[in-house]
Amino acid sequence: MLTDEYRYKILKELQQDPDLSQRELAKRLGISLGKANFCLKALIEKGSIKADNFKNSANKTGYLYLLTPKGIEEKVTLTQRFLQRKIAEYEALEQEIEQLRREVKA
Amino acid sequence: MLTDEYRYKILKELQQDPDLSQRELAKRLGISLGKANFCLKALIEKGSIKADNFKNSANKTGYLYLLTPKGIEEKVTLTQRFLQRKIAEYEALEQEIEQLRREVKA
DNA sequence: TTATCATCGTTCACCAATTGAACATGGTCA
DNA sequence: TGACCATGTTCAATTGGTGAACGATGATAA
Numbered sequence: 001m002l003t004d005e006y007r008y009k010i011l012k013e014l015q016q017d018p019d020l021s022q023r024e025l026a027k028r029l030g031i032s033l034g035k036a037n038f039c040l041k042a043l044i045e046k047g048s049i050k051a052d053n054f055k056n057s058a059n060k061t062g063y064l065y066l067l068t069p070k071g072i073e074e075k076v077t078l079t080q081r082f083l084q085r086k087i088a089e090y091e092a093l094e095q096e097i098e099q100l101r102r103e104v105k106a
Numbered sequence: 107m108l109t110d111e112y113r114y115k116i117l118k119e120l121q122q123d124p125d126l127s128q129r130e131l132a133k134r135l136g137i138s139l140g141k142a143n144f145c146l147k148a149l150i151e152k153g154s155i156k157a158d159n160f161k162n163s164a165n166k167t168g169y170l171y172l173l174t175p176k177g178i179e180e181k182v183t184l185t186q187r188f189l190q191r192k193i194a195e196y197e198a199l200e201q202e203i204e205q206l207r208r209e210v211k212a
Numbered sequence: 213t214t215a216t217c218a219t220c221g222t223t224c225a226c227c228a229a230t231t232g233a234a235c236a237t238g239g240t241c242a
Numbered sequence: 243t244g245a246c247c248a249t250g251t252t253c254a255a256t257t258g259g260t261g262a263a264c265g266a267t268g269a270t271a272a
Contacts, residue, residue, distance in 0.1 A: 001229070021249060032231045037251065061239055062249045076210075083206040090199045093192060100189040103118075107258070127220065138260045143222065157221095167268055168220045 002042045006031070008082050010039055011075040014049065014065045021062055040065070048074050108148045112137070114188050116145055117181040120155065120171045127168055146171070154180050 009029050014020060026036035043049045048071035052064040067075065115135055120126060132142035149155045154177035158170040173181065 022251095023249080033250090034231055034252085035229085038230095041251095061237090061247090079206060079209050083203065083210060086199060086203050086206060090196070090203060093196045093199060097189065097192050097196060100185060100192060103185050104189060128222090129220080139221090140223085140260060141258085144259095147222095167218090167266095 002039045004078060004081065006039050007043065007048075008075070008078040010036075010043060011048065011067060011071060011078065015067050015072070015075060018064045018066050019062075020065065043071070047071070108145045110184060110187065112145050113149065113154075114181070114184040116142075116149060117154065117173060117177060117184065121173050121178070121181060124170045124172050125168070126171065149177070153177070 006029065010025065013025060013028055022036045022040060023033055025040070026033045029036065031039075040049070044051055047068055050066050050068050052066050054064065112135065116131065119131060119134055128142045128146060129139055131146070132139045135142065137145075146155070150157055153174055156172050156174050158172050160170065
């Protein structure tokens with residue numbers, strides 16, 4: 001399934017590196033090839049990414065996965081949402097660590 | 107499957123509250139009854155917990171899940187390891203947040 | 213006592229998510 | 243041309259998790 005986390009990560013990776021095989025993408029995200037393929041297709045389906053056959057990069061086979069305007073906008077939104085979530089996690093983690101420290105002492 | 111996280115959490119919950127049904131334990135950990143049962147059995151199998159029939163608590167049915175000496179020791183180790191991991195996560199999160207902030211600015 | 217009820221631990225058929233081997237396609241090079 | 247390699251696609255198989263259902267046991271009421 002395509003969570004916000006993977007949506008964000010895929011958009012981020014492809015924005016900075018559009019010529020990226022699904023295998024390499026999968027490796028970077030720590031997921032399987034099948035899942036990478038599934039998520040990527042979902043993003044293409046929703047119009048966030050366009051798979052371009054025109055290859056002017058070193059790798060002539062495969063696609064160029066380009067973010068559409070909608071995809072770029074989506075990535076901004078996701079980044080902000082992600083930042084908020086991470087800040088919340090950060091604070092929760094602070095509490096948890098303090099609790100663990102108390103536990104270790106006892 | 108029984109991860110360090112659940113091992114730690116189960117030992118923690120049962121140490122402070124040995125008369126705890128598997129259903130209640132599952133609820134506290136946010137997992138299903140089946141998984142709680144599986145994890146608990148694994149801990150009993152490995153000798154970290156002993157299921158005691160002698161019930162002197164309010165709830166006369168079910169078991170008392172008592173930590174064995176080995177279980178107590180294991181919990182200490184797990185707590186320390188957990189603390190270290192959480193500190194690492196905390197610092198990683200700090201970096202990630204900073205990165206996200208930069209990204210939002212651009 | 214007997215019947216009923218509630219709660220417990222246990223089981224396991226079912227579902228969803230993930231995996232990666234296998235395949236088809238197309239570009240590259242000798 | 244033919245052999246080769248990297249790519250995207252597919253899908254059977256595995257894994258992990260779920261919670262309804264079941265049998266057992268103690269509490270309660272008749």
